[in-house]
Amino acid sequence: MPSALQNAPGSNLGIDRASHTIRLARDFDAPPSEIFEAWTKPEHVTRWWDAAGDPLAVCEIDLRPGGSFRFVTRGRPDLPFAGVYREIAPPDRLIFEALGSTGRVLIREADGRTQMIVEIECGSSEQLDQFLKMGVSAGTGRTLDSLVAYMRSRASRAA
16 A cells, blocks of 8 residues: 555545554534543543443543553443553643554644544554554544534533
C-alpha cells in the first residue's frame, strides 16, 4: 500500500502508513474546554467511552504526566484499556501511551466549531496492521461517535 495518508471520500478515518498512524476526526458544537474535560474527568468518560454505549464499570484517571488511567467496560471486564499520560495541555492536547502505541487527542477551534483529531501511532507497520485487523479503528470510531452523542445530550440539557 502507498505510504501516504489514505482517506475514503467523506470519511472521518485516515490511515498514514508512513507514520503507522490511524487518524480519526470529529466536529463538535461545544468549546474545546468542554471536549477536553469530557476526555479527562471520570464522571464524563464513564458515560461515553464504551463503544457499545454502556457506562464503564471502572474509570480511574490520575491526570498528570506519568499518571495512569484504566477503563473497564461491562461487556469485557477481562480486557481493560489502560495507559499512562505523557502530556496534558488543556484544552488543546492530551497524549498518552497504551497498548504499545501513542494516543494523541488534538482539539482546536475551527470556523466556530471544535475539531478533534484522535491519532493512534503504532510502533511499526506490523502493529498498525494488527490494530486494523483487530478492528481498533472501527471500535475507536464508535467510541468517538458516543462522545459526539454525549456532548449533544449535555448541550440539550443545558439549553
